[in-house]
Structure formats: structure tokens, C-alpha cells
Amino acid sequence: MQLAVSTVILALRPTPDGSGTTLWLPLVRRIREPFLGAWALPGEPLEEHMSLVEAARARLRHTIGLDPNYLEQLYAFGGVDRSRDGSSPDAPCPERVVSIVYWALVRADEDARMVAGENVAWFPAEQLPALAFDHAAIVDYALARLRAKLEYTPIAHAFLPDEFTLTEVREVYEAVLGRGLDPANFRRQILASGAVEPTGEKVTGTSHRPPSLYRYRPDSVATSPTPPPRSAA
Amino acid sequence: MQLAVSTVILALRPTPDGSGTTLWLPLVRRIREPFLGAWALPGEPLEEHMSLVEAARARLRHTIGLDPNYLEQLYAFGGVDRSRDGSSPDAPCPERVVSIVYWALVRADEDARMVAGENVAWFPAEQLPALAFDHAAIVDYALARLRAKLEYTPIAHAFLPDEFTLTEVREVYEAVLGRGLDPANFRRQILASGAVEPTGEKVTGTSHRPPSLYRYRPDSVATSPTPPPRSAA
DNA sequence: ACAAAAGTGTTAGCGGTACACCCATGT
DNA sequence: ACATGGGTGTACCGCTAACACTTTTGT
Numbered sequence: 001m002q003l004a005v006s007t008v009i010l011a012l013r014p015t016p017d018g019s020g021t022t023l024w025l026p027l028v029r030r031i032r033e034p035f036l037g038a039w040a041l042p043g044e045p046l047e048e049h050m051s052l053v054e055a056a057r058a059r060l061r062h063t064i065g066l067d068p069n070y071l072e073q074l075y076a077f078g079g080v081d082r083s084r085d086g087s088s089p090d091a092p093c094p095e096r097v098v099s100i101v102y103w104a105l106v107r108a109d110e111d112a113r114m115v116a117g118e119n120v121a122w123f124p125a126e127q128l129p130a131l132a133f134d135h136a137a138i139v140d141y142a143l144a145r146l147r148a149k150l151e152y153t154p155i156a157h158a159f160l161p162d163e164f165t166l167t168e169v170r171e172v173y174e175a176v177l178g179r180g181l182d183p184a185n186f187r188r189q190i191l192a193s194g195a196v197e198p199t200g201e202k203v204t205g206t207s208h209r210p211p212s213l214y215r216y217r218p219d220s221v222a223t224s225p226t227p228p229p230r231s232a233a
Numbered sequence: 234m235q236l237a238v239s240t241v242i243l244a245l246r247p248t249p250d251g252s253g254t255t256l257w258l259p260l261v262r263r264i265r266e267p268f269l270g271a272w273a274l275p276g277e278p279l280e281e282h283m284s285l286v287e288a289a290r291a292r293l294r295h296t297i298g299l300d301p302n303y304l305e306q307l308y309a310f311g312g313v314d315r316s317r318d319g320s321s322p323d324a325p326c327p328e329r330v331v332s333i334v335y336w337a338l339v340r341a342d343e344d345a346r347m348v349a350g351e352n353v354a355w356f357p358a359e360q361l362p363a364l365a366f367d368h369a370a371i372v373d374y375a376l377a378r379l380r381a382k383l384e385y386t387p388i389a390h391a392f393l394p395d396e397f398t399l400t401e402v403r404e405v406y407e408a409v410l411g412r413g414l415d416p417a418n419f420r421r422q423i424l425a426s427g428a429v430e431p432t433g434e435k436v437t438g439t440s441h442r443p444p445s446l447y448r449y450r451p452d453s454v455a456t457s458p459t460p461p462p463r464s465a466a
Numbered sequence: 467a468c469a470a471a472a473g474t475g476t477t478a479g480c481g482g483t484a485c486a487c488c489c490a491t492g493t
Numbered sequence: 494a495c496a497t498g499g500g501t502g503t504a505c506c507g508c509t510a511a512c513a514c515t516t517t518t519g520t
Contacts (some may be wrong), residue, residue: 001281003236003331048234048329052311076309076333078285096281098236100309100331167471185510187473192508208471209517400499418483420500425481441497442490 005055006043008142011106021175023125034085035132056102065115070105070158103142105158154195165211235330238288239276241375244339254408256358267318268365289335298348303338303391336375338391387428398444
């Protein structure tokens, strides 16, 4: 029985047709049976000297070449038959794998300076190829968790650079939730929440009224958000 | 490296002084180093032929002799030094353990017909003895999760028998949250939520106005509540 | 001047809280 | 009759949604 740590890495990028913004995620092509040649989540066996988060972070560095600021445990998947390839029932039964999956969010500015690893390709979350193992279900679960957390935590922070306009924040919400939001009300709500404060500066050269810049208040979440007892993770 | 499944089992019982109701949980006394003789969460190594939930359920049957209706994965703990006994630094470094922890809720009526296993004792959650490993932190995390879920899911269901009065539901909330709630408003809120429906019967012999009985609507959660993709857990 | 996005004001409705009050039973 | 908890009514407050309106820039 093997213990592995896998990662769902999410970033916001323009849709393929350029008409908006959606979530994208990197997948790696499998170079071993089962599911040889299929796309899968980046993962690796847990090594003796690494904690679970450390293993997840290492995988991130290896896959996209950077340390994202948001990383949280998603779930542990341990069904007995997870690693069997349903599409080729004659294949020998592979060794059982328990996967502890983490999910990460990549800031727009980090995304730009990213270095993709070997065998890695990015896909829009709504148009994924067929995935190995139960990875499609895992991605769905990660997306559901992200949408849920967006509504009750300042997690949009994790997609944004240090300074940003309120419209950029709203666009994060709209892209993740998949629906438009009233700019006027959104503005008031996020300001009233106290999560954000004005820097005093404005953006220039916008061909319309220049928006103010804001930053997240320091006490807002930075990395792991609601992990359990800090020491044990 | 070892992979274990542990459980935090919660039930509502009268406080030790009989003045109210609180959460209690069963612990087992350790019969091996490290932490020999200390109290710990019920757990066992994961066996090859069992999924994670199955292992948790088996542990529950072994510890309290029944299958609770609510069981959910809590978190996977995998710090490198989790199994070291801080209080006896001279002890040999024990093998590393990754624990996948589940939490379970026991209904009042099940609690009554429960059979405690060997070496098992129940403690009020607010007055636990010193626990082995990082188990104290794990219990805290489970309690936090329970309180959070109480506010946005019909999880109180899991503590109640098939039929109950609205006052009993309120007492569950009050015990878990640790504060009193307005009976009038609580009543209206839970009815408005649609989670509950009247059976038409009343309780008799109460020395005051007889309360109506209710049941949870069938589409309310029964067992696993918000697990990820049903098939993969 | 005009377009376009930033930002403000105003209103109506909904849900939660506080608390006064009435109802049905046992003693 | 009265105590006790079950159950209803009501008034207020804050938050949200909807949308009209004003402001500030570039072209």
C-alpha cells in the first residue's frame, strides 16, 4: 500500500476564446501504467522525511516552479479500487494508493513568472481531458470547495497581487462563481467587511475614471487558511 | 511509515454535575509505547482490504459497539514528529505515523444501547485528561468543525432520535454552541428552514403544555454529509 | 461632446433579534 | 389558581438587491 500526496493547482487566466476569465489547472501526462498516457494531477509518493504539506509544496515547486501563497489540504482519498483502470479491465490490479490531496491558488503576478515543468500542460477547468484514476471527481471537489470558501472567507486575496482595484477583486469573484455581480453593491460589501484598505494611490492611463488601489489588511489570511491546529499539519 | 485511521466520537450527555448537557467522547488507554498508559483517540492501522471510511466504521464498532449514522472525514495529520513523546525525550524515536481522522456523532437513543469496548472510557470534552500524540489538538479541531457545521447544516439531526420536540433540537444547539438561544426565534428559524416537519403527534405527561413531535425531512442528511465525490471516499 | 468605468445615493424587502404576550397542561 | 414550558405576534435593525445617478478620466 502506497501513500501519495497530490495537488490541484488553480489559477485564473483568460478563456480560450479570450472573452472572459476562468480557472485553469496544470496536469501531468502519466508515464507509467495504470492510465499510461492519460492526464493526471501532479503528485508524488510521500517521503519519510517530509510532512504532508511539505510534500505538497515540493510537488508545486516541481510542477510550476514556485511556492504559491495559498495551500490547503483538500481531502484524503482511500477507496480500495481507486487505482484500477476501469477502461482496461484486463490490466493487472495495480498496487493500492491512498492519496492526500492539497489544493493551491496561484496569484496572477506569480502565474506570469511561472516555469512549467516537464510533461506539464494547463487546461481550463471546464474543458478537461479524460483524467486518470478518480482525479476528475477530485477536481470537481476542489472547485466546489473554492466556490464555497469564496463566499465566507477573503480567499480572493490568494489570486491577487499586493495592490489591486476593487474591480479586479470583483472579476475574481465573477470568474470563480461564474456569474456577474453588481459593481456598486460588491464595492460596498467588500469595503464594509474591512478585509481591504485603500493605499491612497490610483491607476492611471485607463481611458476612463482612474480607479483607486487597495491592499488586503495584514490580518487577512496569508497562506494556510483554516488548517487545523497549526503545529500538527 | 505507517498509515492509521483514528476517530473522534461525540455524544451529548448530562454534565458531570447534572446541571446541563455537554459533549462527551470515548478515549482508549494506550497499551504500547510511545505514550504508554496515556489516553488516546480510538484508532487502528489501515488494512489492505479496507477503504478509509470502512476502517473508521470498523473502529467505531469495536470501540462503542455500534454504527453511528454520522461519519465524516476530519483531516489527515502527517507531521514528521507527531508520534514523538515530548515528555520523555530519551525514548527511542518511534516509527512515523500518518493519521487520517474521522469524526462521528452518536444519537441519544443509540448512546443508550451502546456497548463500551475494552480499555474505553468516556470524558466530557471540556475536561479531558492529557492526551497522547497531538490528539488534544485533533479533538479541538473536531469540536470547531462541529460548531461550524451546526450553523449551516442540519447536523443536529445526527444527535436526535427519529421523532423529537423542537425544544430538544434547541437543547442540542445550546449544548454544542455553549450558549442559550431564544426559544421563540429558534422555533421559527428551524421551521422556516424546511428541514423539519410535524408528525402530528404530541408528547403527553409533561406537567405543562404538551409539545408537538417533529421529524427531519427525508432529504435531510442521513450519514456522510458533505463528503467529496461519493464514489471515491 | 461622448463613452466608459469609478463611485455614491436611495429604496424596498428579507431575515435575525428582542421581547411581550397568549395557550395548554399537571399539580 | 398557579407555575411551567409551548407557541404566536410584533416592532426594530442591519444587510442585500436593484437601479438611478454623479464623477473623472481618455479620445
